[in-house]
Amino acid sequence: MRLKMCSIHVKDPAAAHEFYTGILGFETLMALPEHNLFIVKDPPGTGSGSAGLLLEPSDNPIGAAYMNSLHDAGIPAIVFGVPDVRAEHKRLSGQGVIFQGEPSEGPGGTSVVLDDGCGNFLQLHQD
Template sequence: MRLKMCSIHVKDPASAHEFYTGILGFETLMALPEHNLYIIKDPAGAGGGSVGLLLEPSDNPIGAAYMNACHDAGLPAIVFGVPDVRAEYERLAAKGVIFQGEPSEGPGGTTVVLDDGCGNYVQLHQD
């Protein structure tokens, strides 16, 4: 058994797709704009790219409530592994990405949290 797909709720799937591919560097696995359906994957060579991330519309009241509650509490909706958190922080800050703070180190590694502008906080993690 393996993880095939997971999802995060977003305010606007098309805008989220643009951010996650154009800014963060993910690749499009599937895009059906006429159905408001966007699925992204890891960039080629960055982990196999076999797991899809569905950018799910938050038009469901349950999904919207969960997304908004996590965002209001400052909780990341998802965690992405990166080889160098500080380098990603610098790269993304230069592109105008908003962070909760600067990278920090702890027993579990180095982390930083960014706002995707689509209703979610995203944590970057380095072992």
């Protein structure tokens, strides 16, 4: 068994697609703008599986409430693994990405939280 697809609710799937591909470096798995459907996947060469991340429109009241509640509480909606959190923080900061703070180290590794500008906080984590 493997993870095939998961989703994250976003305010604007097209804008989220631009951020996740253009800034974060994900690759487009499927883009059907006429249906407001965008799915991204890990960039080539990351050595990970081919699970898709559906950028789910938050037009469903349940999805919108979940997305807004997580954001209001400052809780990341998803965690992305990176080889070097500090390098990603520097790279993304240089592209104007807003972070909740500086990278911090804990018993589980190094992490930092950023705002995707589409209704979510995302955590970057390094073992």
